[in-house]
Amino acid sequence: MSVGANQALSRIKVTVESARAASDGERLRRYRRAVQWGALLLAVLIPVTGLFRIDPAAGAFVVLDRQIWFSDFFIVVGFWLAVSSLLVMTYSTFGTAFCGWACPQNTFSEWANRMTQKFLGKRAEVSLTGELIHVSPGKKKWINWLMLGGLFLGASLLLALIPLLYFYPPDVVWSFISVRDDARLAASLHWIYTVFVLIILVDIAVVRYFFCRFMCIYRVWQHSFKTRQTLHIAYDDARGERCASCNFCLSVCPVEIDPRNTSTYDSCINCGACISACDSLQYRLGEPGLLRFEFGERKLSKLVGLAIQQGSRLKSNLGTLLGRFSWSLPLTAIGAAMFTWGLLSYQPYHLSVYRADTNQGTIQDYRIGLANKLYREALLKVRIEGLPTDSYELSGSEMAFTTVGRKDLNVHIAPVLTKGLHPFVVQVESQDGWRASYRVQHFVSRSGR
Numbered sequence: 001m002s003v004g005a006n007q008a009l010s011r012i013k014v015t016v017e018s019a020r021a022a023s024d025g026e027r028l029r030r031y032r033r034a035v036q037w038g039a040l041l042l043a044v045l046i047p048v049t050g051l052f053r054i055d056p057a058a059g060a061f062v063v064l065d066r067q068i069w070f071s072d073f074f075i076v077v078g079f080w081l082a083v084s085s086l087l088v089m090t091y092s093t094f095g096t097a098f099c100g101w102a103c104p105q106n107t108f109s110e111w112a113n114r115m116t117q118k119f120l121g122k123r124a125e126v127s128l129t130g131e132l133i134h135v136s137p138g139k140k141k142w143i144n145w146l147m148l149g150g151l152f153l154g155a156s157l158l159l160a161l162i163p164l165l166y167f168y169p170p171d172v173v174w175s176f177i178s179v180r181d182d183a184r185l186a187a188s189l190h191w192i193y194t195v196f197v198l199i200i201l202v203d204i205a206v207v208r209y210f211f212c213r214f215m216c217i218y219r220v221w222q223h224s225f226k227t228r229q230t231l232h233i234a235y236d237d238a239r240g241e242r243c244a245s246c247n248f249c250l251s252v253c254p255v256e257i258d259p260r261n262t263s264t265y266d267s268c269i270n271c272g273a274c275i276s277a278c279d280s281l282q283y284r285l286g287e288p289g290l291l292r293f294e295f296g297e298r299k300l301s302k303l304v305g306l307a308i309q310q311g312s313r314l315k316s317n318l319g320t321l322l323g324r325f326s327w328s329l330p331l332t333a334i335g336a337a338m339f340t341w342g343l344l345s346y347q348p349y350h351l352s353v354y355r356a357d358t359n360q361g362t363i364q365d366y367r368i369g370l371a372n373k374l375y376r377e378a379l380l381k382v383r384i385e386g387l388p389t390d391s392y393e394l395s396g397s398e399m400a401f402t403t404v405g406r407k408d409l410n411v412h413i414a415p416v417l418t419k420g421l422h423p424f425v426v427q428v429e430s431q432d433g434w435r436a437s438y439r440v441q442h443f444v445s446r447s448g449r
């Protein structure tokens with residue numbers, strides 16, 4: 001080929017619109033798969049890294065190995081303020097996309113469907129859908145059932161460990177897995193774990209999307225924040241003749257609605273499976289799919305269609321969403337700031353003093369309550385200031401902790417003080433420099449000896 005011909009060819013504009021559209025659908029499917037497994041990984045990493053877990057013995061939350069009490073006001077309120085306002089923004093913008101993109105229930109329902117098709121045939125049906133159990137004739141072999149059952153059981157055994165990670169540190173969960181004696185494990189944990197395994201097994205094996213469609217309260221909750229501007233599936237009516245002998249999108253929809261006719265308050269979970277399915281079909285005809293994600297007024301897009309300029313519609317939708325964000329974004333910022341301040345000003349130990357014993361109207365014993373809120377060793381030194389040394393007896397001048405916990409010391413006031421007020425201060429100091437003091441107003445109603 002001559003140089004001139006090459007130059008002429010290079011000037012021809014080639015548009016590979018259909019290939020891009022098809023790869024968009026496939027890319028969407030892959031993105032979603034990555035987000036689903038990423039969400040599951042995150043659910044494991046959150047407790048394993050110590051970012052958040054629950055201490056059942058203390059009945060407290062644990063953030064970064066710090067025990068969080070309700071008195072840690074800024075951490076507790078800041079966290080919930082930031083998370084709840086962020087979630088409200090997410091629900092308003094993306095609707096119930098959490099269900100389609102991150103919920104482990106759906107991730108494992110999809111996985112269970114794929115495994116069922118692999119072992120029992122493409123049209124096999126064993127879950128709660130209202131249809132009779134059906135297996136492809138060529139796959140009716142006990143070995144296939146055994147393999148499928150083994151996979152489901154293995155997945156249930158693994159998945160049931162995830163909730164345990166939220167209640168025990170990883171080394172304790174490992175003690176449980178390796179059947180090692182560990183005093184930190186609850187005696188009934190194997191029963192609790194067995195119940196988890198059974199629930200997950202039944203869910204994966206037969207319940208699957210039934211839970212999502214009819215039983216999940218969280219989906220209903222997310223649903224209540226939807227607006228006309230929320231992300232939804234849009235259908236290209238102009239090319240509706242393509243659907244004449246096709247209902248592929250309908251057959252892949254996990255919640256069994258018609259993706260060509262979605263409405264604001266339907267049960268669509270924005271999973272995008274219908275978009276990927278239609279794209280894969282239309283790609284063969286060299287055209288983009290008929291379904292796509294869209295923000296904005298459904299009615300307007302259907303009735304007026306192209307007459308409404310995309311740019312102005314997007315602007316108006318973004319304007320409406322940002323209008324909502326105008327009150328939720330500041331709440332998120334305030335919550336994040338409170339949470340950060342709470343972590344920075346966190347008190348790792350706690351001191352309290354209670355009166356313990358009263359004799360003839362005079363308190364003679366005080367209990368000094370000491371708490372270590374960190375999951376590590378600590379040594380707290382205690383001293384009394386303001387009383388003559390022969391007028392009191394402290395049950396110990398220091399308190400050692402091997403880990404988080406509460407311990408008490410006792411101060412006995414000898415009956416040698418004169419009648420009246422004898423204020424004193426309990427001073428506590430830790431090895432790492434933390435200090436606290438508690439002022440006690442000790443009153444003697446009768447003179448001592």
Ligand code: SF4
Nearest residue numbers: 243246247248249278
């Ligand atoms: S998959 Fe596409 S072509 Fe088929 S019915 Fe659905 S929207 Fe129409």
Ligand code: SF4
Nearest residue numbers: 253268269271272274
């Ligand atoms: S309509 Fe489409 S996006 Fe919505 S749930 Fe069904 S498959 Fe998923």
